[in-house]
Amino acid sequence: SAVISQKPSRDICQRGTSLTIQCQVDSQVTMMFWYRQQPGQSLTLIATANQGSEATYESGFVIDKFPISRPNLTFSTLTVSNMSPEDSSIYLCSVELYYGYTFGSGTRLTVV
Amino acid sequence: AQTVTQSQPEMSVQEAETVTLSCTYDTSESNYYLFWYKQPPSRQMILVIRQEAYKQQNATENRFSVNFQKAAKSFSLKISDSQLGDTAMYFCAFMKDTGANSKLTFGKGITLSVRP
Numbered sequence: 001s002a003v004i005s006q007k008p009s010r011d012i013c014q015r016g017t018s019l020t021i022q023c024q025v026d027s028q029v030t031m032m033f034w035y036r037q038q039p040g041q042s043l044t045l046i047a048t049a050n051q052g053s054e055a056t057y058e059s060g061f062v063i064d065k066f067p068i069s070r071p072n073l074t075f076s077t078l079t080v081s082n083m084s085p086e087d088s089s090i091y092l093c094s095v096e097l098y099y100g101y102t103f104g105s106g107t108r109l110t111v112v
Numbered sequence: 113a114q115t116v117t118q119s120q121p122e123m124s125v126q127e128a129e130t131v132t133l134s135c136t137y138d139t140s141e142s143n144y145y146l147f148w149y150k151q152p153p154s155r156q157m158i159l160v161i162r163q164e165a166y167k168q169q170n171a172t173e174n175r176f177s178v179n180f181q182k183a184a185k186s187f188s189l190k191i192s193d194s195q196l197g198d199t200a201m202y203f204c205a206f207m208k209d210t211g212a213n214s215k216l217t218f219g220k221g222i223t224l225s226v227r228p
Contacts, residue, residue: 031214033215033216037155041220041221042203042218042219042220042221043157043203043216043218044218045215045216048215090155092157094157094216096214099159099162100145100147100159100162101147101157101159101207101216102159103156103157105154105155105156106155106156106157108155
């Protein structure tokens with residue numbers, strides 16, 4: 001099974017600043033997925049990142065707010081830009097394997 | 113669009129007993145995949161069990177088994193011999209297909225507490 005290293009594991013940020021979250025996979029994968037989990041809620045897909053092309057964003061999420069990079073088949077970053085307290089959530093990256101999805105350990109973001 | 117419904121927000125079970133978590137879904141697809149994920153307080157999402165829609169046989173993984181009723185669009189998870197480590201949030205999830213269209217749609221989740 002693939003192992004995903006996600007960092008940072010948590011951060012407390014000032015409103016108006018940006019945070020970049022990194023995910024490193026120990027094998028090459030075509031697609032990487034970024035999810036947001038608001039407090040006490042389910043997971044919502046932010047975007048799908050393919051290597052060599054622009055990310056595909058879900059309804060309600062825009063590139064200016066959540067820019068994503070996918071420079072190669074094992075790495076991706078998600079930036080949460082111009083943060084507000086409403087961005088306080090857990091952010092998770094995920095990859096699809098033949099038996100299902102595996103997830104990073106998540107980044108708990110608190111915006112103050 | 114696919115939807116996944118978990119109508120029970122929380123459940124509690126005595127250690128060593130059996131508990132069933134409910135999930136229903138709505139789709140017009142004939143082939144798809146269903147999953148149960150566990151999220152303990154560590155927030156790590158852990159795949160518990162997977163079911164392919166084309167398989168009639170219910171999936172089992174040790175103490176975890178599903179009751180997959182395709183016509184009823186129902187996918188419940190049974191946890192036998194509950195253990196304290198089973199305390200977690202459980203999410204039912206749907207995936208339409210693999211490849212370019214593959215993405216997970218999650219239910220709202222259910223919080224399971226196992227009492228000692």
